Amino acid sequence: MSSKLVKSMIMILSGLTVLGIAALIIVLNIGDQQKAEGKRSIDEIIETSYETKEITTDLKDNHFVRIQFRIVTDSKDANEELQKRDFQLQNILIKELASMEVSEFKSGIGQLESTVKLKLNEMMTEGEVTDVYTIKKVLQ
Structure with a gap:
């Protein structure tokens, strides 16, 4: 084989490799953008969400509330971390509710x-909380 032919083949293979890598990066980034824009299926949302225990605590003006949340994270790892941080989540909720009056x-x-979302995201190291939904609320 001539050296020109070998050089041409190497150049073509190198070019195809670079194009393949660029295409892979583009495809992966488009998938990430869809997740960032909130275009996840309900199954993905449920898979990466955590339902808190029902919490009963008092408000600032001595009324009691019973409340429960579903917290959605951006990944399975973040969801696992959130479950481990359950005691910190309860602490945040108790402190926030204790400073609220009935009208608030x-x-x-x-x-x-x-x-709650903001304070949890300040603590999280493996991802972030994307949504917090109140799923039960009773004021006594």
Whole structure:
């Protein structure tokens, strides 16, 4: 074989390898963007979510609440970490609820969910919390 032919084959194979790697990177990034944009199936959401225990605690003005959440994470690893941090989650909820009055509790569930999400994300090392849903709420 001539050296020109060998050089040409090496150049073609190198070019195809670079194109293959670039295509792989593009495909993987498009998949990540869909997840970042919230385009996950309900099965994926359930698989990466954690349902808290029902918590009963008092509000600032001596009323009692019973509340439960479903917390959605961005990965299985983050979900496992969140389950291990259950005691810290309960602590966050108790502190936040103890500083709320009945009127704040009735109208501020969305704010409570946002605060829980923010505080959990500050602690998380294996991913992040993407959503917090209140699934049970009783005011006494």
